[in-house]
Amino acid sequence: MAKQILTLNQISLKGLERLPRDCYEIASEFSQPDAILLRSHKLKAEDIPESVLAIGRAGAGTNNIPVAECSARGIPVFNSPGANANAVKELVAAGLLLGSRGIIEGIQYVDTLASITDKAEMNQVLEAHKKNFKGSELVGKTLGVVGLGAIGSMVAEMALTMGMDVVGYDPALSVEAAWRLSSQVRKADTLSALFARCDYITLHLPVLDSTRGLINAELLSAVREGTCLLNFARQEIVDEDALVEALNGGNLRKYIADFPAPALIGRKDVILMPHIGASTDEAEDNCAIMAADQIRDFLENGNICNSVNFPNLVLERVTGCRLSVTNANVPRILGSLLSILADDDINVIDMLNKSRDEIAYNLIDIESHASDEVLERMRALDGVVNVRLIGDCD
Numbered sequence: 196m197a198k199q200i201l202t203l204n205q206i207s208l209k210g211l212e213r214l215p216r217d218c219y220e221i222a223s224e225f226s227q228p229d230a231i232l233l234r235s236h237k238l239k240a241e242d243i244p245e246s247v248l249a250i251g252r253a254g255a256g257t258n259n260i261p262v263a264e265c266s267a268r269g270i271p272v273f274n275s276p277g278a279n280a281n282a283v284k285e286l287v288a289a290g291l292l293l294g295s296r297g298i299i300e301g302i303q304y305v306d307t308l309a310s311i312t313d314k315a316e317m318n319q320v321l322e323a324h325k326k327n328f329k330g331s332e333l334v335g336k337t338l339g340v341v342g343l344g345a346i347g348s349m350v351a352e353m354a355l356t357m358g359m360d361v362v363g364y365d366p367a368l369s370v371e372a373a374w375r376l377s378s379q380v381r382k383a384d385t386l387s388a389l390f391a392r393c394d395y396i397t398l399h400l401p402v403l404d405s406t407r408g409l410i411n412a413e414l415l416s417a418v419r420e421g422t423c424l425l426n427f428a429r430q431e432i433v434d435e436d437a438l439v440e441a442l443n444g445g446n447l448r449k450y451i452a453d454f455p456a457p458a459l460i461g462r463k464d465v466i467l468m469p470h471i472g473a474s475t476d477e478a479e480d481n482c483a484i485m486a487a488d489q490i491r492d493f494l495e496n497g498n499i500c501n502s503v504n505f506p507n508l509v510l511e512r513v514t515g516c517r518l519s520v521t522n523a524n525v526p527r528i529l530g531s532l533l534s535i536l537a538d539d540d541i542n543v544i545d546m547l548n549k550s551r552d553e554i555a556y557n558l559i560d561i562e563s564h565a566s567d568e569v570l571e572r573m574r575a576l577d578g579v580v581n582v583r584l585i586g587d588c589d
């Protein structure tokens with residue numbers, strides 16, 4: 196029977212094409228889907244049907260998904276790390292230029308000249324006014340990058356090639372991300388040290404309980420005069436009241452962000468975009484392809500790659516008969532699962548077990564068919580969250 200994939204946002208066709216139509220049905224309405232593919236749709240736990248085995252986020256941030264509830268229900272949540280990083284990096288380049296030159300004000304001014312019909316007169320008027328739109332160059336200015344993952348590291352590299360000095364802050368930097376980072380990026384030991392020494396500051400960290408409101412009054416009141424803050428990460432990371440106060444106080448010269456809010460719209464010192472950081476053909480294709488491939492590999496093989504709540508686990512298929520088991524990460528469950536198989540004379544050919552936080556996940560390849568009764572005995576074990584028979588032995 197074809198598997199059903201529920202899409203809750205527009206997902207690029209290139210990604211959906213990775214799910215062959217003879218095996219997958221894809222629609223924006225299903226009552227009992229096998230998996231969900233989405234982008235920024237705000238998904239509530241109560242809206243996830245019991246049938247759902249996995250959720251794929253075509254994008255980086257998973258703050259729109261109730262990840263903790265998914266973990267408790269044994270549902271892996273996948274994202275597409277790095278797949279839209281270049282798109283965001285390019286928009287940050289635009290943000291830096293919008294923050295350093297009178298581009299928007301200049302364009303708005305030119306629009307006011309529509310009533311002048313004589314070219315020479317128009318030229319004379321604008322040449323007299325262009326001094327109002329003078330900016331300054333980025334070369335030699337200091338950019339602070341908060342969060343040096345997929346996007347932050349690309350932004351840092353780009354700023355270096357533009358002749359900027361770059362300071363970075365990331366207390367949770369992965370080894371892989373550290374390898375990607377240019378040695379010219381200087382390290383700030385604290386966020387306040389970074390905020391106090393930069394002309395431009397750009398945010399590239401996820402919104403988590405620990406980062407909600409992280410950019411607060413204390414940091415914003417310590418910025419150098421003329422500082423420009425860019426936020427292409429998430430609105431919730433910046434304390435809005437503190438931001439407005441810092442802009443009113445004058446030291447923070449400009450706020451450029453991908454997340455409009457009523458209190459910020461219409462201010463001359465704020466430039467807002469409608470969450471278009473990842474809105475390029477390339478990023479949408481990359482994210483959708485990655486998310487679709489990961490969901491397919493999970494549904495067909497139980498493999499897990501790029502999950503934000505489950506351990507990564509990939510086991511090559513040696514037999515058509517595979518069990519996947521999600522259980523609480525506590526002793527003795529694995530032994531009990533294997534005893535049930537042994538009691539039924541089912542030989543295990545290959546297996547992998549990995550854990551992450553409270554979750555343990557197992558792939559067990561078996562030589563002969565496991566009956567419904569065997570599966571039910573496994574499901575009945577204390578601490579077992581779900582058991583799935585993937586494929587058949589025949």
Ligand SMILES: NC(=O)c1ccc[n+]([C@@H]2O[C@H](COP(=O)([O-])OP(=O)(O)OC[C@H]3O[C@@H](n4cnc5c(N)ncnc54)[C@H](O)[C@@H]3O)[C@@H](O)[C@H]2O)c1
Pocket residue numbers: 255256257276277279280283341342343344345346347364365366367368369372399400401402405406427428429453470471472473474
């Ligand atoms: N505007 C957009 O359309 C758009 C597009 C993509 C991503 N994003 C946002 O950007 C965020 C980053 O994306 P990414 O792909 O670079 O993710 P990533 O996971 O590759 O990098 C995030 C980095 O932030 C670091 N970090 C975590 N807590 C931190 C803290 N307290 N201080 C400093 N650094 C911290 C992590 O260690 C990691 O290196 C996403 O979570 C998402 O919210 C926005």
Ligand SMILES: O=C(O)CC[C@@H](O)C(=O)O
Pocket residue numbers: 234235253254255256257279470473474
């Ligand atoms: O899907 C989008 O357009 C936005 C994605 C972006 O916010 C992300 O976190 O990857």
